[in-house]
Amino acid sequence: MRFLVTYFPFDWQNCTMVFSSYSYDSSEVSLQTALGPDEQKRQEVYIHEGTFIENGQWEIIHKPSRLIQPPADVRGGGEGQREEVTFYLIIRRKPLFYLVNVIAPCILITLLAIFVFYLPPDAGEKMGLSIFALLTLTVFLLLLADKVPETSLSVPIIIKYLMFTMVLVTFSVILSVVVLNLHHRSPHTHQMPIWVRQIFIHKLPPYLGLKRPKPERDLMPEPPPVALRDSPASGWGRGTDEYFIRKPPNDFLFPKPNRFQPELSAPDLRRFIDGPNRAVGLPPELREVVSSISYIARQLQEQEDHDALKEDWQFVAMVVDRLFLWTFIIFTSVGTLVIFLDASYHLPPADPFP
Incomplete structure (x- = not known):
């Protein structure tokens, strides 16, 4: 008997x-x-119910028989011709054992591999979870090799599904490396291309259900303007009041970061004091204070630009993560349906002798 697997x-x-x-x-x-x-x-075929023992792995679907009689030969008298009785047992395997012990765990492990892309990169468990799923599927494949008949005529459909799942999990490991690489990039090591910014920051996030929060500076209310009066008794004099009245706004001291022109730095407050349009002259002590403030402003601006660009890379990694998540969900669902729907059409014939 030829065993088809x-x-x-x-x-x-x-x-x-x-x-x-x-x-x-x-x-x-x-x-x-x-x-x-x-x-x-x-x-x-007649099977006596009292002696029949039901098998836990197979069930009988049809049991037809056929009598093959050669045509009568008047001249030969039927000599040399033999009659045959052929009995057919059409049996179907009960797949419950493999559904519970092999296919269901593989589907659950595949779901774990899919949700690797939902795990934040800062958790530090992306690679561990991916490799765990890959090793688990490898163990399943080794255990199943002893259950499958040894033949090279065809590949069983359950092995096809395991290989399909293993390919997906392998790609999840590789793509997790890509996501972690994007997440840990910084302006000191990588410069973000314009097309990456346009696609992964401006275009794709709305389609993937992602929305980037606004910077905290845009959410802070503007303080109401305060008018300073001339107060001779304060010891500063009108010149100092006039200087503080003419002080630049917050956007001048801490301008909003322009990530497309990183060469722009914080303004130098000394030109505001010593420029041709200065209102008053300041004592040397205040000049040193303003110079120090200008230096601090430049350093804060550089740090803010650095943090903003680093957050851009982290947001790109988040978008790529979400893109891979939906891609794997689609591929896993379609592949599983195609493989097992193909098996659902492989049924025993309704009529054993069509």
């Missing part, structure tokens, strides 16, 4: 048994099938 464990087999006499021809031995309760010749 293409649709294992959703397969069915046809076990054929042929009975004939090789010592006597049809002129000496005549084979006949038994008669049924209706005095008709039986066309199927």
Whole structure:
């Protein structure tokens, strides 16, 4: 009997048994099938219910029989021709064991591999979870190798699904490396191309359900303007009041970062004091204070630009992560449906003798 394992464990087999006499021809031995309760010749194998033991792995679908009688030869008298009785047992495998112990765990492990892309890169467990899923599938494949008949004529459908799942999990490991590489980039090591900014920051996030929060500076309310009066008793004099009235706004001291022109630095407050349009002159002590403030402003501006560009890379990694998440969900769903729907159409024939 040829054992077909293409649709294992959703397969069915046809076990054929042929009975004939090789010592006597049809002129000496005549084979006949038994008669049924209706005095008709039986066309199927009779199985006594008292002696039949149900198998936990196979179930009988059809059990037909066929009597093959050679045509009568008047001249030869039937010498040399033999009659045959063929019994067919069409049996189908019960796949419950493999569904519970192999396929269901593989689907759950695949879901773990998919949700690797939902795990934040800062958690530090992306690679560990991906490799764990890959090793688990490898162990399943090794355990299943002993359960599958050894043949090179075809690849069982359950092995196809395991290989498909293993390919997905392998790609999840590789793509997790890509996501972590994007997440940990900084302006000191990588410069973000314009097309990356346009695609992964401006265009893709709305389609993936992502929305970047606004900077805290844009959310802070503007303080109300305060008018300073001339107060001679304060000890500063009108010149100092005039200087503070003419002080630049917040955007002048800490301008909003322009990530497309990183060469722009914080303004130098000394030109505001010593320029041609200065209102008053300041004492040397205040000049040193303003110079120090200008230096601090430049350093804060550089740090803010650095943090903003680093956050851009982290947001790009988040977008790529979400893109891979939806891609893997689609591929896993479509691949699983295609593989197992193909097996669902492989059914035993309704009529064993069409």
